[in-house]
Amino acid sequence: MNKADKKKPARCIAVFGTGSDVGKSVVTTGLCRHFAEQGLKVAPYKAQNMSNNSGVTPEGLEMGRAQIIQAEAAGVVPSVLMNPVLLKPTGETGSQVVLMGKVDGDESAAAYHKKKERYFNIAAEALDRLRAENDLVIMEGAGSCAEVNLMAGDIVNFRMADYADADVILVADIHRGGVFGQVVGTLACLPDHYAERVKGVVINRFRGDISLFQDGCDWIEDKCGKPVLGVLPWYRDFHIGSEDSVVIEQPQGRSSLTGTKPAGAVIRLPFISNFTDFEPLMQRDEIELCYLDRPCDLSEFAFLIIPGSKNTRKDLAWLKETGWDARIKDFSRKGGHVAGICGGYQILGEKIEDPQGVEGAAGTEDGLGLLPVATVMKAPKTTTLSRFTYKGIEGSGYEIHMGTTSRHGGESLVEVLERNSLPAGDNDGCRAPSGTVMGTYMHGIFDTPAIVDSWLAEIGIAVAPSKTAGGLDARLEAYGRLAEHTRTHLAMDPINAMAKGEA
Numbered sequence: 001m002n003k004a005d006k007k008k009p010a011r012c013i014a015v016f017g018t019g020s021d022v023g024k025s026v027v028t029t030g031l032c033r034h035f036a037e038q039g040l041k042v043a044p045y046k047a048q049n050m051s052n053n054s055g056v057t058p059e060g061l062e063m064g065r066a067q068i069i070q071a072e073a074a075g076v077v078p079s080v081l082m083n084p085v086l087l088k089p090t091g092e093t094g095s096q097v098v099l100m101g102k103v104d105g106d107e108s109a110a111a112y113h114k115k116k117e118r119y120f121n122i123a124a125e126a127l128d129r130l131r132a133e134n135d136l137v138i139m140e141g142a143g144s145c146a147e148v149n150l151m152a153g154d155i156v157n158f159r160m161a162d163y164a165d166a167d168v169i170l171v172a173d174i175h176r177g178g179v180f181g182q183v184v185g186t187l188a189c190l191p192d193h194y195a196e197r198v199k200g201v202v203i204n205r206f207r208g209d210i211s212l213f214q215d216g217c218d219w220i221e222d223k224c225g226k227p228v229l230g231v232l233p234w235y236r237d238f239h240i241g242s243e244d245s246v247v248i249e250q251p252q253g254r255s256s257l258t259g260t261k262p263a264g265a266v267i268r269l270p271f272i273s274n275f276t277d278f279e280p281l282m283q284r285d286e287i288e289l290c291y292l293d294r295p296c297d298l299s300e301f302a303f304l305i306i307p308g309s310k311n312t313r314k315d316l317a318w319l320k321e322t323g324w325d326a327r328i329k330d331f332s333r334k335g336g337h338v339a340g341i342c343g344g345y346q347i348l349g350e351k352i353e354d355p356q357g358v359e360g361a362a363g364t365e366d367g368l369g370l371l372p373v374a375t376v377m378k379a380p381k382t383t384t385l386s387r388f389t390y391k392g393i394e395g396s397g398y399e400i401h402m403g404t405t406s407r408h409g410g411e412s413l414v415e416v417l418e419r420n421s422l423p424a425g426d427n428d429g430c431r432a433p434s435g436t437v438m439g440t441y442m443h444g445i446f447d448t449p450a451i452v453d454s455w456l457a458e459i460g461i462a463v464a465p466s467k468t469a470g471g472l473d474a475r476l477e478a479y480g481r482l483a484e485h486t487r488t489h490l491a492m493d494p495i496n497a498m499a500k501g502e503a
């Protein structure tokens, strides 16, 4: 190829926030879908994600779920280039570092900061590759983009936008209050050459009559000299990773239940991971679901779920310290249905050994003993996209774990057909002889509506076979609606101009 034929690197638009959880991920997803519908090849990108909600790419590599969702919305295959650095917190001050989809080790926050240059270079190289393969990259920032103390070592906000010569859209959250201070303050904290990158402001999570906010937009434009690109009404029709974290950050517990339907509870473990597993249950009309963080009377619940955990033994110790263990065992003894996914499956077993300390200090902990299985933690980590059957119903899911679990009683829960596109021909999980306790490594098991129908029927909850689309079909519809919402409320001309490098 001679130089003239060489494609110019894709333009980048960066979606940054005035704080954490202001809705960057949803805006990024909406823009990915919008530009894909315009016929562009778009890739999402977040240099560094801190999350225990991860997923698996078709090559069997691990990355943040938010970027997997965004890739799906963009109609492209998820790739670790879209999230080259993933930090999975395993304690207050440490994380497992996943680099380009593979575990690179466990780091304390202090040690991590010392290696930031290396991570920046890896992330920048990933971005270069994405820019070479796509027409447009929508970059998402992390937290507040104006953390002055972190700016010099930053790898995910303005330093990356500078590297990519990206135009920046600044998202502020009016719901949490102080939106004017958020915008003015953020811009005031930025050095001029960063502030100049901000091409407009999006006011997110508005509730009420938007026309009454016109004065507010005018004020921001006057004060900051930046256009307000739109005011987005709070959009509750779309769920994505961190957007939902409020349900687990401030679990409403039983107070969120109406008491008119059979109810299930998910235990909000301190190191909960992959809570997106339960979104399909949240959306079922036949049941109510809540997250519980402290032990309580469980007699009104039809089922109890123990979710995944980034630190299974610590969470198990927590269940014992708080008295949850006795409650769970009592619930099960009285015939209540208990299900565990991944770390929750390990917790329901008899024993968890970690001889090498791959998750915290080396040691062994007795499990709750409700399933005849035992787990040993060891590297390498399993990361697969899997196809399986549950009671003959086919589903797809993914497995992400260090632990290996062996079963010596009961029966297996799912037949695994394929892992990472290769025939598997084995099984996973366990159903206890009583039939009321089950566990599996299969994340996403509830994504297939027919499996949820079957499982609820087993529990004795009457369900009509679900007619609504599940899994990918349902998500594709949701992305379409989100793109429409984005176009309806944002000024698309300036945003389209950014994509062309004409802003």
Ligand SMILES: NC(=O)CC[C@H](N)C(=O)O
Binding pocket: 273, 274, 307, 308, 309, 310, 311, 312, 341, 342, 343, 344, 359, 400, 401, 402, 403, 404
């Ligand atoms: N996602 C999970 O629940 C992981 C379980 C456990 N921490 C393991 O790695 O094996």
